[in-house]
Amino acid sequence: MLLFFILGLLVHFVFFGSIFDIYFTSPLVHGMTPQFTPLPPPAKRLVLFVADGLRADALYEFDENGNPRAPFIRNIIMHEGSWGISHTRVPTESRPGHVALIAGFYEDVSAVAKGWKENPVGFDSLINESKYTWSWGSPDILTMFAKGVGGDHIYTYSYDAESEDFGAHDVTKLDTWVFDHVKEFFHAARNNQSLFSKVNEEKIVFFLHLLGIDTNGHAHRPTSREYKDNIKIVDDGIKEIVSMLEHFYGNDGKTAFIFTSDHGMTDWGFHGAGHPSETLTPFVTWGAGIKYPQKVSVQKFDDAFLKEWKLENWKRQDIHQGILPIDYLNNTDLFRAESMFTNAMQILEQFKVKMTQKKEAILPFFFTPFKLLSESKQLNILRKARSYIKQRKYDEAVSLCKELIHLALKGLSYYHTYDRFFLGVNVVLGFVGWTSYASLLIIKSHSNLTRGVSKEVKKPSHLLACSFIALGVLVAFFLLIQDCPWTYYIYCLLPIPIWYAVLREFGVIQDFVLFVLTFPPSQLVAYLFIFTLGIEVLVLSFFYRYTLTAGLVAFACWPFITQLRTQAKSISLSWIFFSLLLAVFPLMPVVGRKPDIFLVMGAGLLVLLLSLCVVTSLLKRKDHFINEELLLHLVQMLSIVLSMYVVYTTHDSLLKKQGLPVFNQIISWITLASSFVLPLLSPTRLFERLFSILLSSMSAYLLLSTGYEALFPLVLSCLMFVWIQVEQETLRQPSVSYKQKVTSLQFTCSPDITQFRQLYLDDVRRAFFLVFFLVTAFFGTGNIASINSFDLASVYCFLTVFSPFMMGALMMWKILIPFVLVMCAFEAVQLTTQLSSKRLFLMVLIISDIMALHFFFLVKDDGSWLDIGTSISHYVIVMSMTIVLVFLNGLAHLLTTKKLELCGKPKSHLI
Incomplete structure (x- = not known):
């Protein structure tokens, strides 16, 4: 075994x-012949402003007084440049968004394994092709374009990572720091001949990454005063920088400006998925080579944004990240056509390299080429496009180049997924x-x-x-x-x-x-139908959380079709009550959208009330273990009280912009560490140990909660306690001649294998219950398949300085706590039903593998990135479930069976 x-x-x-x-391989191609536009560019330099986390509606809308929120940018739209909405793609994260803006392609999906922070595969970019680039902003963003680049033409200036503090009094300093250092840089350039000559070269880029808006959005939500005021600060800062640059370069008309964002943000302060508030970002450009404002009476967009923003008379031109927006260019038709021809040649070169690589790796009689873009068709399109340019049929040439780009991209996808x-x-x-x-x-x-x-x-x-x-x-x-x-x-x-x-x-x-074949056909069909229906409910719950509610309602009805309703009425009523109560959670909105600290306080008070009931029952007992147990429960109750205090005072301190109190931070980490140890000091009697695990888990979970989810592990644990009793009541097998009371059972490190029994048909139901409860732990309070289900505010009791790995670890532990509670209950179920964990685990393995096979067939490689990413994450989650179950089973066994003894305690006191 x-x-x-x-x-x-x-x-x-x-x-x-x-x-x-199969799905997370790099689509990037290397070894192409570089392609260049033969005509001189209209601009000598580019100034790129990227306001991280800025939504389009937040920039373009008017404030409460009816004034433009960004008056300088609105003045640009009306008098100097062109504007529109940039449609970003999933995942709406900082790295993928910046890669699309600066490198011109959608993020390499293999970067997900690096947390969107490192370059798994080298790629070319605008910055790499520049003569010189100077960039200011976040170290996470700037370094990824400088890492691995040869030469010394890229200069980055970053503040310390500790500056990215969500609990800081004023995070707009992340933007003012950039503006101040840019001003200092150009002031120094006037007095440094070497630097002065560099900034006057052609093909130079100034990149200003502005993180304040994103940080304020995470900390206070995009609807907050802090977020909106930060937009005004950015608008003022850009106005000063533009004025300074025009003065520095003597208004030579050779500077192009772009103001945009890498992604937006939801109303609850997160991004990563495909909600319009995350994918619709502003795009405003002006200066050398950019079209002036174009007044129109009718626009092609049918949304309500234009009238709401009072921009219906200025032509809006939407773009997609990574695609050359030639409609923005104010140049000759020849330049536009040549630019598109070069763009088409660049992508066609990638197609050729990809095809050659695949052709060389496959036996000739097995190779199937991409038929829509044969070599003859490539030559024909290129010949026609060049002919159109010579004949000054520029629109026809542009159209033909777009067709070639479309076919080449399809071909790249074909060979990438060959x-x-x-x-x-x-x-x-x-x-x-x-x-x-x-x-x-x-x-x-x-x-x-x-x-x-x-x-x-x-x-x-x-x-x-x-x-x-x-x-x-x-x-x-x-x-x-x-x-x-x-x-x-x-x-x-x-x-x-x-x-x-x-x-x-x-x-x-x-x-x-x-x-x-010994089963009657009708009974066999019924068993198969119920099993298949149960599997499909589990699969559907990954797409529709409310199917878990339907499953829990069905669980509540289960006693009515068994003997439980007559032989254990109180247990049946408890099962029905807690099943229906737990069924409410999947109907609630995803955690983080409506934070409510008072619900966290309420959950803590309920735990304290339950603890008082247990303490009262302990006082009625008369044995020498009472002092030890009572002391431990009082310590754990004190831990709950401290957690409530820390949550409330931290929330109040952050609202007042006073940061995270050091005392609260220390208490939070101590509470988290002690939650692993305190249960091991409790007796190994089934009820006492499980209740001790619940108290320690809740003290940590409260610190990681922002709203109703604080109640979830409490309700789940109550149902788990009832489940243990239900399973003992349902065990009616001839081979079981003796049945202990649940209250008298003890967890042991080495169970008596002679008491284990063989599997029966009803054990399939027990295994299904375990998988169902684990899936409920996954999706009970959110959808962990989507990154924007996480609320960074849930870790503010521990740290507020941006640290993706530490924050991720804390949120992962928050997710695992309900799993640990379910697995500990599962240990008790095995004990009460005299069933080997290995045997029941085998059935769980089969159920999860059947689910994984479902999701393998449901994986998508077309459509939106949201659909593709979600389908892949579902498969990863189910496959991880099987692997993680081994770890969780070991952790649950440790928490339920091991007991730490205090120093100097006599061995006679061992339980």
Whole structure:
């Protein structure tokens, strides 16, 4: 069994990693011939202002007094330049947005493994191609364009990462720091001949990254006064910088200005997904080579923004990040046509390199070229486009170049995903084989469903073994001659031994089929229908949280179709009540949208009230353990009170812009650390240990809560306590002759394996309940498949300075706490039902693998990035569930069975 679990873990790591090899590979191509526009550019220098986290509506709208929120930018729109909305793409994060703006392509998805902070693959960019670039702003953004770049033509000036403090009194200093240092830089340039000559070169870029708006949005929400006032500060700062630059360069008319944003932000202060408030960002440009404002009477946009912003008479031109917006250019038609022709050639070069790479790696008779863009068609389009330019048919040339770009991009996608179907088939074969083998192992070793003869070890057929060995050699040879990556060998060869293990159990398969045929057809259909319906509900809950509500309502009705309603009325009523109460949470909005500290306080008071009831019951007991238990409960109650105090005072301090109090920060970290230790000091009696785990978990969870979610683990734990009692009541098997009371049971490190029983059909339901409760822990208070479900305010009791990895770890622990509570309850269920954890875990493994297979088929590689990213994250979550369950099971076993003894305590006091 140990060998099986080790192999199973390795197999699931392979299946988990396959999604990155199939979908998370870099689409970037290297080795192209550079392409250049033959005509001189209209501007010598570019000044790029990027207001991080700025929404389009927040910039363009009027304030409460009817005045423009950004008067300088509005003046540019009306008198000097062009404007529109930039449509960003998912993931709406700072790094992908800046890569699209500066490098001209949508983010390399393999960067997700680096947390959007590092360059997994080198790429070219506007900054890299410049003669000189000077940039000011956040170290996270500036360094990614300077890292790995040869030469010394890129200069970055960043403030300390500690300056990005969400709890600071005034975070607009992140923007004023940039403006002040830019002014100092140009003042120094006047007195430094070397620097003066550099800033007067051609092809130079000044990049100003402004993070204050984003930080204020996270800390106070985009509807706050802080966020809106920060926009005015940015507007004033840009006005000063523009005036200074025009004076410095003597109004030579050779400077182009762009003001935009990398992404927007939701009303609740987050970004990452595809909500319009996250994807609609402002784009305003003026200066050399940019069209002047164009007055129009009718516009093509049918949204209500234009009238709301009072910009319906100024032509709006929307753009998409990463695509050359030639309609903004104020130049000759020849220049526009040549620019599009160069752009088309650049993308066509990428297509050619990608096609050559794939063609060289595949046997000629297996290679299928992209038929929509053959070599003859490429030459034909290029010849026509060049002919149109010579004939001064510039619009026709631009149109033809856009068609070529469209076809080349489709071709790039075709070759990038060329091996996807082949790899997918092999992964599915491995999936189905592994699930089949795990099912056969349960039937053979842990149930009474087969005849005794099937459990005898039989030698596999030599012919079968030789056939699979020959197949493996053939597959390996096929991959070798095509020079495939080493991971391809794993995906293609892994199904072979798995299916060999399945087919060698042919006798078990026969016995199981005979057993299934003993069921009446109607009963068999009913079992299959219920099982399939349960799996589909679990799958649908990843897309629609409210399906969990439907499932919990069905759970509440369960006692009515069993004997529980008559043999355990009080337990049945408790089960119904807490199932319906828990069913409310998936109907609530995602955590973070409406923070309410008073709900957190209410959750803490309920925990204290419950603790008082337990303390009262302890005082009624008369044994020598009472002092120890009472002291521990009082310490844990004090921890709850301190957590409530810290949450309330931290929230009040941040509202007053006084930052995070050091005392609160110390108490928070101590409470979090003690939450791992205090449960180990409690007795190992089932109820006492589980209640101690709940108190310690709640003290940490309260510190990480901002609203109603603080009630979630409490309600979930109450249902888990009832579940333990329900499972003991439902255990009515002939082999179980003795049943202890739940209150007298103890967790033990080495359970008596002689008390374990074989699996029964009802154990499938128990395994399903566990998976359902785990999925409820996933989506009960939010959708962790979407990054904007997280609320950074939930970690403000621990730190306010931006630290993505530390904040991510804290939020991950917040997510894991409900999992730990469920897994600890599962330990108790195994104890009360006399069932081996290994046997029940095997059924959980099969259920989660069936779900994972669903999501593997539901993975999308077309449509919006939101659809693609969500489908991939669902698969990753389910695959992670199987792997993480091993860790959680070990953690739950540690929390429930281990006991720390205080120094000097006599051994006679051991429980």
